[in-house]
Amino acid sequence: MSFYKSDLAKVHDTGFGDFARKASEQLLPYLQSRGIVGGTVVDLGCGSGIWAERLVAEGYRAFGVDYSEAMIALCRERVPTGVFLCASLLTAEIPPCQAVTSMSECFNYLFDSENSTLSGFQALFQRVRSEEHTSELQSHSDLVCRLLLEK
Secondary structure, eight states: OOOOOOOHHHHHHHHHHHHHHHHHHHHHHHHHHHHHOSSEEEEEOOOOSHHHHHHHHHHEEEEEEESSSHHHHHHHHHHHSSSEESSSSTOOOOOOOOEEEEEEETTSSOTTTOOOSSHHHHHHHHHHHHHHTOOEEEETHHHHHHHHOOO
16 A cells, blocks of 8 residues: 655655645644644644654654555654554544644545545544544645535
8 A cells, every 4th residue: 555655755755845844833823722732633644744743842642644655654754753554544543632633635635446435535524523532623624524524
């Protein structure tokens, strides 16, 4: 299971990492404003671990999920204390956490041929929102989440 091989993972990390860095400048204060100042934060589509690195630097625990083994390898190099799972974000087990986040384009790809249906996304969002141990879902795709649940 590998969407990004190691060469493309490195190119993505180097060439597009600023998106995650800049997004973290907005997302971290948002979490803090909601009283989420520690604990585990899940990152769906964690890429190379840039957001996870920021979370750990700020005192959070990072749990990342990505479909690419090469991206997960970069995560583990960047954030040795993080927990990273190579799996589909649509079916991964989400641990007890304070927030579930996602940034960049992971919801835009038909990356998981077994689960890339509308119902797969609906099931993910429903599961995340219904988890008693999860207090937030914050994503650039939050509007999509609300629309999917309304269907």
